[in-house]
Amino acid sequence: MRGGKGMNRRRVLRALAGGGLALAVAPAVMLGSRPAFAGLDITQFNAWIQGVREEAATRGVSSATLDEAFKGVAFNYDVIALDQKQPESTITFVDYLARVVNDKRVAAGRDLYRQNLALLTRIGTLYGVQPRFIVALWGIESNFGAQQGDYRIVEALATLAYEGRRAEFFRKELINALEILEHHDVSAGNMLGSWAGAMGQCQFMPSSYLRFAVDADGDGKRDIWNSTADVFGSIANYLAGNDWKPDQTWGREVKLPAHLDSNLISLDIQKPLEEWKKLGLRRVDGGDLPVVHKLDASLVRPDDTTGPAYLVYGNYKAIMKWNRSTYFATAVGTLADRIEQG
Numbered sequence: 001m002r003g004g005k006g007m008n009r010r011r012v013l014r015a016l017a018g019g020g021l022a023l024a025v026a027p028a029v030m031l032g033s034r035p036a037f038a039g040l041d042i043t044q045f046n047a048w049i050q051g052v053r054e055e056a057a058t059r060g061v062s063s064a065t066l067d068e069a070f071k072g073v074a075f076n077y078d079v080i081a082l083d084q085k086q087p088e089s090t091i092t093f094v095d096y097l098a099r100v101v102n103d104k105r106v107a108a109g110r111d112l113y114r115q116n117l118a119l120l121t122r123i124g125t126l127y128g129v130q131p132r133f134i135v136a137l138w139g140i141e142s143n144f145g146a147q148q149g150d151y152r153i154v155e156a157l158a159t160l161a162y163e164g165r166r167a168e169f170f171r172k173e174l175i176n177a178l179e180i181l182e183h184h185d186v187s188a189g190n191m192l193g194s195w196a197g198a199m200g201q202c203q204f205m206p207s208s209y210l211r212f213a214v215d216a217d218g219d220g221k222r223d224i225w226n227s228t229a230d231v232f233g234s235i236a237n238y239l240a241g242n243d244w245k246p247d248q249t250w251g252r253e254v255k256l257p258a259h260l261d262s263n264l265i266s267l268d269i270q271k272p273l274e275e276w277k278k279l280g281l282r283r284v285d286g287g288d289l290p291v292v293h294k295l296d297a298s299l300v301r302p303d304d305t306t307g308p309a310y311l312v313y314g315n316y317k318a319i320m321k322w323n324r325s326t327y328f329a330t331a332v333g334t335l336a337d338r339i340e341q342g
Contacts, residue, residue: 040080040163042075042162045074045075045162048162049070049073049158052158052161052171052174052175052178053066053070055175056175056178056179059175059178059179060179060182061178061179061181061182062182065178065181065182066178068181068187068188069154069177069178069181069188070154070158071188073152073154073155073158074155075158075159075162076151076155076156076159078195079151079155079156079159079160079195080159080160080163082195083160083163083195083196092303092306092307093302093303093307093308093326093327093330094303094307094308096327096331097327097330097331097334100140100331100335101331101334101335101338105139105143105335106335106338106339108139108144109135109136109139109144109335109338109339110339112135112138112139112144113131113132113135113339116135116228116232117131119228119229119232120134120135120232123216123229123232123233123236124236126233126236127233127236127237127239127240127244128240128244128246129235129236129239129240129244129246130246130249130336132336132337132339132340133239133250133315133319133332133333133336134232134235134236135336135339136332136333136335136336136339137202137235137319137322137332138201138202138231138232138235139335140328140331140332140335141201141202141203142200142201142202142203144201145201145228145231148192148193148194148199148200148201148203148225149192149193149194149195149198149199149203150192151192151193151194151195152188152189152191152192153177153191153192153193153197153199153206154174154177154178154181154188154191156193156194156195156196156197157170157173157174157177157197157206158174160196160197161173161174170197172207173197173205173206173207174206176205176206176207176209176210177191177197177206179206179210180206180209180210184221185213185221185222185223186221186223186225190225191225192225199224199225200224200225200231201224201225201228201231202224202231202234202235202238204224204234204238208238209222209224209234211238211241212234212237212238212241213230213234213237214230214233214234214237215230215233216229216230216232216233216234217229217230222234238322239315239318239319239322242318242321242322243314243317243318244315244318245313245314245315248295248313248314248315249313249315249333249337250312250313250315250316250319250329250332250333250336251297251300251310251311251312251313251315251316251330251333252283252284252310252311253284253308253309253310254276254281254282254283254284254289254299254309254310254311255281255282255283255284255286255309256280256281256309257279257280257281260279260280260281262305264279264299265299265300265301265304265309266298266299266300267298267300267312267317267320267326268298269298269299270296270297270298271296271297271298272291272294272295272296272297273289273290273291273293273294273295273296273297273311274291276289276297276299276311277289277291281299281311289311295313296313296314297311297312297313298311298312298316299311299312300312300316300326300330302326302327302330310330312329312330312333316329316330316333319332319333
């Protein structure tokens with residue numbers, strides 16, 4: 001995918017948010033205070049909440065659910081501070097990969113893969129998704145469930161929607177969250193996640209939850225906070241719902257010839273592996289590409305003009321639908337490969 005420094009920076013921010021690194025690299029943010037954000041009047045917040053209640057009621061959300069959801073909810077200045085202070089990071093892909101796919105996470109992923117092999121095999125077979133990718137997404141999104149976030153989702157989404165810069169998006173996600181509560185899969189007090197509204201061990205936004213969360217353990221609830229089976233099933237269902245191919249991998253790192261046309265580095269361009277071979281691309285060890293596999297591939301370079309390059313397949317694009325960052329998608333594929341090698 002091509003793009004200048006602005007595009008590169010936005011891609012880094014999405015990758016950091018999805019890869020659990022935002023807190024690790026963010027500059028210090030003064031939380032717990034009540035800063036005066038320019039032009040922001042919160043005196044109408046409660047009246048605005050009443051309008052949300054009325055809209056949710058038209059979608060079938062009961063008064064009892066709404067009372068529970070909004071009990072104690074207030075405008076959360078910390079959420080806006082975090083949203084406005086996202087790091088203008090210039091971290092390189094190599095640095096990002098070293099942080100996200102480090103030896104500690106790889107070792108933990110291999111152990112958890114072995115511990116949950118029977119469950120992963122069942123779910124992988126059911127949805128047509130290789131288990132190593134389920135574990136890799138789990139690891140990068142929440143460090144295998146250890147870092148889910150502790151913000152009340154309803155309060156975070158209400159704050160972001162009221163603040164207004166992305167009002168339509170966050171209001172829709174807030175209504176979706178209220179519908180989830182109406183289904184009684186989780187209580188309002190236990191509906192926790194990131195300040196941006198991503199929930200549970202797979203960090204689904206409420207809209208993704210409604211589309212892809214599943215009850216894989218059969219207890220009648222889609223619990224992506226506490227049920228490992230539901231987390232695995234929901235991740236697999238998401239990938240399966242976005243054209244995942246169980247007989248393909250995600251891609252591979254490659255060596256580029258010295259004079260390759262840089263315009264070919266784009267997810268929008270696909271060529272058979274045989275054509276990439278003729279253009280001079282090789283495995284990183286110098287060997288030939290596996291042209292026996294009749295796959296179309298795109299060439300990506302996460303840092304645009306420097307750093308490693310990768311030939312990627314359709315499954316890479318499925319991961320990109322989860323998080324539209326080449327940093328993130330390449331890290332998921334790399335972690336999946338390293339887990340399998342253990």
